Amino acid sequence: MQVYSIPNSIKKDSKFTFCKGCDHGVAIKIIAEIIDELNLRENTVAISSSGCSVLLYDFLDIDCLEAPHGRACAVATGVKRAHRAKGEEKFVFTYQGDGDFASIGLGESMHSALRGENITAICINNTNYGMTGGQMGPTSIMGQLTTTSPLGRNKEYHGFPIKTAEQIALCEGTKFSARVALYDVKNILKAKKTIKKAFECQLKNKGFSFVEILSSCPTNWKLSAQDSHKKIAEELTKIYPLDIFKDTIDD
């Protein structure tokens, strides 16, 4: 019989402070499980950024550093390189939202991928700016109603969204790029396996690894948790397909 337990890398006194139905909790939990399974806790520095994702350090019982909005991949580059300068390899990953990674921070994100920086970036894509109350983000889909696209996102007026995992896969330095979702158990397990693979890419010193997580934002989507997951399964995955866009870890 398997007894459920909280991962070692989750702080014992942490309380769930995200909105109800938000997928951040699941994402952080599976990351913590992977950190435990790969025995990384004592050798990891995690970088969070601005937005809901910044709260990572409230939950993970590992060394964490906060980056200014959008700069997580640059900060992670500095962390990784600095430890390497004294001959130590630390495991370094970022935990960012889609606005952070793909809008304000696209320059830092993409250049880290282009350089093949040996770090892992995890990007929570909930198709809006969650913490500020649901504004249109770089990933908001066509027709999406947000507080700054009240008539729906429109290509003539607002322009197109970014398919982050596909774009990052195009960079030569990227060795692994995938998109996963968390809307049911099967996908959670698949997401865990995928993130683990991205982490292993770094452990094998292969280069930049990236996982985009389609994630619910029930509060700003104004849907129940169940309907949010249904929206991801039936609507978002059509626009943002779940796939591994690049895996050249073993090349």
Next chain:
Amino acid sequence: MIEKSLLKGNIAIARAALNCGCSCYFGYPITPQTEIGEFLSLEMQKRNLAYVCAESEIGAINMALGAASSGQKVMASSSSCAVALMQETLSYAASDELPIVLVNVMRAGPGQGYIYPSQGDYNQATIGGGNGDYKTIVLSPSSVQECIELTYKSFYLAQKYRNPVILLVDGLLGQMAEPATITQNPYPDIDTSSWRLDGAKDRPSRNIHSLEPNQNKLNQHVLKLYQKYQQIEQSEPDWEEYLCDDAEIILTAFGTMARSAKAICNHFREQGIKMGVFRPITLYPFPYKRLRELSFKAKYIIDIEMNMGQMLKDVRLGVLSNSQISFIGKPVGDWLKKEEIINAIKNIIKEQYASI
């Protein structure tokens, strides 16, 4: 005897950084500081140290922020309009209490301006353009030799106080070669093991962040930072006095402008006029107290800068006597000529010194 060599300011800074154990450098090209990054690119790579030609100055300073969390000696360098891009992260570094040495070899502004000489970033450095209540230590060299010594001191103060330090260098000095000696770093290394992030091994996990949703905690955090700044203001003001003891006229100037001021002082001294030069070396903390003491004997305080009077307001804050405070300056271009300054001074002091 320690040998002197002909050294350019930028190279002197880069060599001093290497010499005192700087293991991480991040930069992006901008004139007139580019030689720092060019020189370090090979030297750091040869030593397997961290060097990244960043995608932007924003990238560079944030790499420095990340590297600083490892407790090592970290430097970035840039110039004026590009240092403007880095201000956000300086505010973060101050709040996070992360030691970063940032070298600003100044060019002329505002905006892109040009690469002409100017001291236009005094305000940017000492007041700062980041948000919130924070302070950055600012050191100002006036010779290539002092570029070396103050580079050492920048790393030391950054780690001692866990605070960003700006080495504010005139473009003229960065580009100028003069005899100097690469001395040994006189400062001890600071133990960073109590706060650095290097994996939660045999200790509780640590996190470094500036976000604080609890208003009381945020309030306490800023108050704690200000206790540190108070200590810095008490312990670290540094300055040079030249013939100030009996001076009735005190010229105030920073950086290379202070060298001109000394030459001018000599000129007036030859005519029997009791003039001296007061040069702040730390622009933050500004040596208010000493300037205040000296000002009680002075009839005139004349501030000379290659800008429109940025240090002038600190001079005014320092001087509590009835001394007349005047300003001579020029924002951009060829350094003020000796004759121009002499004539301007004569004009200011003519009522009291009719003979000259």
